[in-house]
Amino acid sequence: MDVxxxxxVNGLVLGSVYALVALGYTMVYxxxxxxxxxxxxxTMMGAMVALAVIGALALAAPALPGVVIVGAGLALAIPVCxxxxxxxxxxxxxxxxxxxxxxxxxxxxxxxxxxxxxxMLIWGKQYIPFPAILPQGRHDVLGASITDVQLAILLLAVxxxxxxxxxxxxxxxxxxxRATAQSRQVASLMGVDVDRVIAATFVIGSALAAIAxxxxxxxxxxxxxxxxxxxxxKAFSAAVLGGIGNLAGAMLGGLLLGxxxxxxxxxxxxxxxxxxxxxxQDVFAFFVLILVLVFRPSGLLGERxxxxx
Amino acid sequence: xxxxxKRAWAGFxxxxxxxxxxxxxxxxxxxxxxxxLVDFALLYVMLALxxxxxxxYAGLLDLGYVAFYxxxxxxxAWLASPHFGVHLPxxxxxxxxxxxxxxxxxxxxxxxxxxxxxxLAIVTLGFGEIIRIFMNNLNAPLNITNGPQGIxxxxxxxxxxxxxxxxxxxxxxxxxxxxxxxxxxxxxTLGVVFVSMRLEDSRVGRAWVAIREDEIAAAAMGIDTxxxxxxxxxxxxxxxxLAGGLFASFQGFISPESFNLMxxxxxxxxxxxGGMGHIPGxxxxxxxxxxxxxxxxxxxxxxxxxxxxxxxxxxxxxxLLFGVALVAVMLYRPAGLxxxxxxxxxxxxxxxxxxxxxxxxxxxxx
Numbered sequence: 001m002d003v004x005x006x007x008x009v010n011g012l013v014l015g016s017v018y019a020l021v022a023l024g025y026t027m028v029y030x031x032x033x034x035x036x037x038x039x040x041x042x043t044m045m046g047a048m049v050a051l052a053v054i055g056a057l058a059l060a061a062p063a064l065p066g067v068v069i070v071g072a073g074l075a076l077a078i079p080v081c082x083x084x085x086x087x088x089x090x091x092x093x094x095x096x097x098x099x100x101x102x103x104x105x106x107x108x109x110x111x112x113x114x115x116x117x118x119x120m121l122i123w124g125k126q127y128i129p130f131p132a133i134l135p136q137g138r139h140d141v142l143g144a145s146i147t148d149v150q151l152a153i154l155l156l157a158v159x160x161x162x163x164x165x166x167x168x169x170x171x172x173x174x175x176x177x178r179a180t181a182q183s184r185q186v187a188s189l190m191g192v193d194v195d196r197v198i199a200a201t202f203v204i205g206s207a208l209a210a211i212a213x214x215x216x217x218x219x220x221x222x223x224x225x226x227x228x229x230x231x232x233x234k235a236f237s238a239a240v241l242g243g244i245g246n247l248a249g250a251m252l253g254g255l256l257l258g259x260x261x262x263x264x265x266x267x268x269x270x271x272x273x274x275x276x277x278x279x280x281q282d283v284f285a286f287f288v289l290i291l292v293l294v295f296r297p298s299g300l301l302g303e304r305x306x307x308x309x
Numbered sequence: 310x311x312x313x314x315k316r317a318w319a320g321f322x323x324x325x326x327x328x329x330x331x332x333x334x335x336x337x338x339x340x341x342x343x344x345x346l347v348d349f350a351l352l353y354v355m356l357a358l359x360x361x362x363x364x365x366y367a368g369l370l371d372l373g374y375v376a377f378y379x380x381x382x383x384x385x386a387w388l389a390s391p392h393f394g395v396h397l398p399x400x401x402x403x404x405x406x407x408x409x410x411x412x413x414x415x416x417x418x419x420x421x422x423x424x425x426x427x428x429l430a431i432v433t434l435g436f437g438e439i440i441r442i443f444m445n446n447l448n449a450p451l452n453i454t455n456g457p458q459g460i461x462x463x464x465x466x467x468x469x470x471x472x473x474x475x476x477x478x479x480x481x482x483x484x485x486x487x488x489x490x491x492x493x494x495x496x497x498t499l500g501v502v503f504v505s506m507r508l509e510d511s512r513v514g515r516a517w518v519a520i521r522e523d524e525i526a527a528a529a530m531g532i533d534t535x536x537x538x539x540x541x542x543x544x545x546x547x548x549x550x551l552a553g554g555l556f557a558s559f560q561g562f563i564s565p566e567s568f569n570l571m572x573x574x575x576x577x578x579x580x581x582x583g584g585m586g587h588i589p590g591x592x593x594x595x596x597x598x599x600x601x602x603x604x605x606x607x608x609x610x611x612x613x614x615x616x617x618x619x620x621x622x623x624x625x626x627x628x629l630l631f632g633v634a635l636v637a638v639m640l641y642r643p644a645g646l647x648x649x650x651x652x653x654x655x656x657x658x659x660x661x662x663x664x665x666x667x668x669x670x671x672x673x674x675x
Contacts, residue, residue: 029427033427035427035430091636092636092640095640096639096640096643099639099643099644100585100643100644102364102370102577102581102585103581103639103643103644104639105581106577106578106581106582106635106639107635107636107639107640109574109578109635110632110633110634110635110636110639111632111636112632113628113629113631113632113635114629114632114633114636116628117625117626117628117629117632118629120625121621121625121626121629233434233438233570236431237431237435240427240428240431244427244428279442279445279446280442280446282438282442283438283439283442283443286435286436286438286439287435287439289431289432289435290420290421290432290435290436293421293424293428293431293432294420294421294423294432297423297424297425297428298425298428299428
C-alpha cells in the first residue's frame with residue numbers, strides 16, 4: 001500500500017508537469033491542426049534560461065532565499081519562451097498555413113533541431129545541475145512522503161490550469177480562441193483577428209512550457225539540451241490520450257500518463273514475475289496509450305469527430 | 310515517334326553508365342568514405358520509397374517506420390552472427406526479415422486503422438519506441454538482443470565463396486567492400502523503384518490514392534479500405550525489413566541506438582522534402598538528406614577561408630545548419646523539391662481560390 005501511495009504521489013507530480021506541456025500542444029492543435037513539434041524544445045529552452053539565471057544568482061547572492069532566485073529565473077525564462085513561441089509561429093508556421101498538411105510538420109522538426117543545437121552551442125553538452133537552494137522538507141501524507149518541491153509543483157500546476165481554464169472559458173480572448181478553433185473562416189468573418197489569436201495561443205502555450213521546464217529541472221535536479229525531446233513526446237502522447245484539442249483532456253491525459261508511468265515502474269517487475277524490470281516503464285506508458293486509442297479512437301475526452309466529407 | 314524513343318534510350322543508357330561508374334568517380338574525387346555514404350544513400354532510398362507507400366500513396370502518417378527497419382536488421386543479426394551461432398546464407402534471411410516485418414506491419418495496422426491521421430501517427434510512434442525499448446532491454450534474463458551493446462560480428466553478404474567484405478581484383482580493377490555493396494544495393498534499389506512505379510500505376514496504387522484523397526468516397530466506390538490500408542502497411546514494412554537486413558550485413562554491427570525516433574523522422578523528412586508520393590522526388594530527398602549532414606562537416610574549411618579561423622566546431626554546427634535547411638526548403642517549396650504534377654496542380658488551384666476569397670472578403674469589409 002505504501003508503494004502504491006508513494007508512486008501515486010510521484011506520478012501525480014510528474015503528471016501535472018506533463019499536463020502543462022500537453023496544454024501547449026493541445027491548444028495549438030485545436031486551432032491549427034498542427035503538431036507543434038518544437039514545443040518540447042521550448043520547454044527545454046525555458047529550463048536552460050532559468051537555470052542560467054538561477055545558477056548565476058545562487059553564486060552571486062547566496063543570501064537570497066531560494067524561492068526568490070527561482071522566481072527570478074522564471075521571470076526571465078517566461079518572456080524568453082514567449083518571444084520564441086511568437087517568432088517560431090511567425091517564421092515557420094504562418095507562411096505555411098495553406099500548404100500541404102505535412103509541410104509545417106517538417107518545419108516544426110527543423111525548428112526543434114535548430115533549438116536543440118543552439119542550446120548545445122550556448123550551454124554545452126553536459127548536464128546542468130539545479131543548485132540545491134530550495135527548501136528540502138518532507139511531509140507525510142497517509143504514509144507517502146512528498147517533498148516541498150513536489151508540493152510546490154503540484155500546487156502551482158493546479159493554479160495555472162485553473163487560470164487557463166478561466167482564461168479560455170470566460171475572457172474575450174478565450175472566446176476568440178474557441179471560435180477560431182471551430183472555424184477560422186467564420187471567426188474571421190465575425191471580426192476576430194485570427195492571426196493575433198493564433199499568435200496569442202503560441203505565446204500562452206510557450207509561457208506554460210517555460211514554467212513546466214523549470215519544474216522538471218527542479219524535480220530531477222538537472223537540465224540538458226536534449227531534455228525537451230522525450231518530455232515533448234510524452235506530453236504530446238498525454239494530449240492525444242486525453243483527446244487532442246481538448247483542454248480538460250490534456251490535463252487529464254497528463255496526470256494519467258504520469259500516474260501510469262509511476263505505477264508501471266513500481267509494479268511491472270511484480271506483475272511479470274521479475275521478467276521485465278522498471279526500465280520498461282516507457283513501454284508501459286506507450287502500451288496503455290495504444291490500448292486507449294484502439295478502444296477510444298478520439299482519446300478519452302475527445303469528441304467523436306465525423307470523418308471529413 | 311522514333312526520335313523520342315531514341316532519345317529515351319540514349320538517356321537510359323547514359324543513366325546506366327553513370328550509375329555503373331559512380332562509385333569509382335566518387336572514390337577518385339572524394340575518397341573511400343564517400344563511397345560508403347553513397348551506399349547508405351541507396352539504403353535510405355529503399356527506406357524512403359517504402360515509407361512513401363504508406364505516407365505518400367495511402368496517406369497514413371507513420372512515425373514508427375524505423376521499427377520495421379530494426380526488425381529486418383535484428384532478424385539478419387540473429388541468423389547470421391556468432392550471437393546464436395547461426396550462420397544462414399543471406400538469400401534465406403533477407404526474405405525472412407522482410408516477411409516478418411510485413412507481418413508486424415499487419416499486426417500494427419489491424420487494430421489501429423480506425424484512427425484518424427494524427428492519432429495514427431502517435432500510435433505508430435509508440436510502436437516504434439516499444440520495439441526499440443525491447444531491443445534495448447531484452448538481454449536479461451534471456452539474452453536475445455544483447456541489449457544496448459548490440460550485436461557484433463554480423464556476417465557480410467556472401468555470393469558463393471566470395472565475401473563482399475573483402476576487396477577483390479576483377480580484370481585489373483580493385484573492388485573494395487563499399488564498391489561491391491554499392492552494386493548489390495543498386496540492384497535491389499532499382500528493384501524497389503520498379504515495384505514502386507508499377508504499384509503507382511496499378512489498381513492497388515489508384516485505390517491507395519483514392520483512400521488518401523477521400524476515404525469515404527473511396528469506400529463508396531467499392532474499395533475495401535481496410536484491406537488496402539493493411540496492404541500499404543505490409544508493403545512499406547517489407548521494404549523496411551529488407552533495408553534493415555542489408556544494413557546489418559553492411560555495417561557488421563547493430564545496436565538499438567540506430568533505430569531511434571529521430572531516424573523515423575529523418576525518413577519522413579526525406580519524403581516530404583523531396584516531394585511526397587512522387588518517386589523521383591523521394592529518391593532525390595533521400596540522397597540529399599543522407600549526404601547533406603556529411604557535407605556540412607566541411608564547414609570548418611569555409612570558416613577558415615571566410616573568417617581566418619574556426620569559430621564554431623563544424624561537428625556542432627552541422628545539425629544546426631541542417632535544421633535551417635529543412636525550414637528554408639519547406640518555406641520556399643512547401644510541396645517538396647520535386648513535387649508530383651498532381652500536387653502542384655492542387656496547390657496552384659488552392660492558392661487561386663484563397664486569393665479569390667480574400668479579395669471578396671476585402672470587398673465586404675469596404
